[in-house]
Amino acid sequence: MFIRARIYELIGITARNYGSRKRSSGNTYRMEKAREMLQKTFRLIDDNYQWEITLHQAARTSNISVSHFCRLFKKATGMTFKEYLTFYRVNRAEELLATPRSITEIANDCGFESMSSFIRAFKHYRNATPSLYRSKV
Numbered sequence: 001m002f003i004r005a006r007i008y009e010l011i012g013i014t015a016r017n018y019g020s021r022k023r024s025s026g027n028t029y030r031m032e033k034a035r036e037m038l039q040k041t042f043r044l045i046d047d048n049y050q051w052e053i054t055l056h057q058a059a060r061t062s063n064i065s066v067s068h069f070c071r072l073f074k075k076a077t078g079m080t081f082k083e084y085l086t087f088y089r090v091n092r093a094e095e096l097l098a099t100p101r102s103i104t105e106i107a108n109d110c111g112f113e114s115m116s117s118f119i120r121a122f123k124h125y126r127n128a129t130p131s132l133y134r135s136k137v
Helices: 002-018 028-037 039-048 055-061 066-077 081-096 103-109 115-126 130-136
Strands: none
Touching: 002 039, 002 081, 028 039, 028 066, 039 055, 039 081, 055 066, 055 081, 066 081, 081 103, 081 115, 103 115, 103 130, 115 130
8 A cells, every 4th residue: 555655646746747748947947836835735636636626625725816726736737727636536547447446436436426527537548448448457
């Protein structure tokens, strides 16, 4: 479990640090500052990804307004908050698909409200359904 937790932590760090595709040397300092301001939100996601996390909760965790949070989060990760949360959940689900647990159970444990939303998100980020991905693994 300890190793699995560290793997999840690395996935989160990788997505945060290398999620943005548009980088320039002039903006590097501002992006680092934005990530620093959002550390509590990232910790919230790491600890509670399996539950519903609203945009308002995330912004409140970082002690900033929702509109400023949205701009800052997009600048820091290259994704909206909802996109990042879904991406994070899909990465967690990908790890769990290597276990014998049912796909429905994995979807519920990763915070997806329905199988259709899980399959849609998984196909979007992995170009395969969870069952097809599992058969390849």
